[in-house]
Amino acid sequence: MPESRQIKKSKKKNVRKKENGQAAPEQLSREKKEKLEDLDNYIEDVLEEAGEDFLDQFKQIEGQ
């Protein structure tokens, strides 16, 4: 895992609010889509570095 990776701040769009404070459904779904894209990119980075070496380095001693 690259240590230089910083938390990518999720892009916060100016979500137009309805009068009752709820975001419009299409805006909510756009926001959700962006979050999932962010998550998938993130997982992709993890998967690139995944491998037998990663699992081997995880070896622990039995605890309680």
Add this chain to the structure above:
Amino acid sequence: MRQRIFGTECEYAPVVHRPPECVQAQECREDLLAHQKNIAVRIVAAARGLSLAVAGEYLGNGGRLYVDRGGHPEYATPECRSVEDLVAYELAGDRLVQESTETIADPQEMLHLHVYKNNVDCFGHTYGGHENYLVSSRGMEKISRLIPFLVTRQIYAGAGKAMTRDQDGMFGFQISQRADFFDCTYSDRTSEVRGIINIRKREITRMDQARRLHLIIGDSNMAQFTLGLKIGTLVLMLRLLEEGELDEEFELVSPAAALKAVSRDLHAGVAAQRHGRRTVYTALDIQTICLEKALRFYAAHPPGPEEAQWLDRWVQVLEGMKHLKVRQSEMVLEKDDNDLKRKIDWILKLWLLDRSRSKGADEVQLKSLDLKYHDLNPASGLYERCLVLDLVDRLIPEKDIAKARREPPDNTRARLRGMVVQQTFGRNVAVEVENWERIKVRARSNDPQARHCFNRVKCAVNSMGICLDDPFRADDPQVMAELREFIQRWG
């Protein structure tokens, strides 16, 4: 027992991830143990540099940070009386361990040090997430009545794991990380032969003959809601147990086998003896029976606000479970209409693995992803990423976690312990927190006048003992006044 104290212990897994060309394999167990201990000692020592009051292994928040068996850094929360407090204190421990780890990150050597909050590696080694509850002696006499509940609560308390391929070539998903490591119902050991109920003799308190129920069966949780529900439902069940509401015959035929079967298959049949008849239930059936008993009891005995809250959350989660469809052997989350992945660790993990598997991730990648879920580093942990993206529910505001890192709970003896640690920290007195019940404060022996137990010049003894026998006693003005006087004289 309407009021009780409870706490948790987490053993963390420190891992140094180096590029393959720099990997130094620890050839034997002794080498690995020495390596792990070295890292754990450094993590624990680094906590002392984080501007926090400490006395030996004990912290100013009333908790404890130390190196446990197997070279695992372990954090024990202070004694709490509310579930939300406990969640906040456990998360405070996670933050403390992570911050300590960052402190010792040496650009040359430790740059790739990560700490994981899980319970299993890929080589079949486990390490624990333990729970402790104060239970009345009446409750402890009938503790076996809790077993059906304990075996099946994994359906909402499990942390999930990508299985290691077995001899039959089976690769899939298990609900619980710890289930495979339990072979019997009772055991006084916490390694090698583990029991669903741990019956080791050492007890934290004997107040009114109440006993410490020590459970080592649970998974360590990342999701705040899962952790809260695991503790909250057990606190509800303990009250039922103590009030005689679990007295009917209801026993699993083979509890340890059932634990493993449910972990592998949410819908596995579990044989039980109830009302003189042998019947097969699913884990959800058994949890629903427990919930119905709780609802009946609390209809007749109005619950406190926190009891009502967790009862309601238990209802919601079991309702959601009825609409949940999973294919564990194929690592598929088919249907989650009630969005339980926002709340429950194993469902969130299964969703993440399913998402990655469907995009072509292979077995090794999925197992790596499983481990990354538990990385406490907010820049690299998968659960932490879900939290930042608001894909999971938050139970505790960050400010409460920050407060729990510094200050003890205000309604248990942990407050007294924490205050003693805080007030003596940096003063010229030595503090030995001998155990959860006893503290000894001594004048430092480098003061020549302090070497004798009674100083004739100061007309004073050079040590004082503080007893925390009563788990609910959060304050003792007389003891605190004596302590201030002692510090003034010697510190």
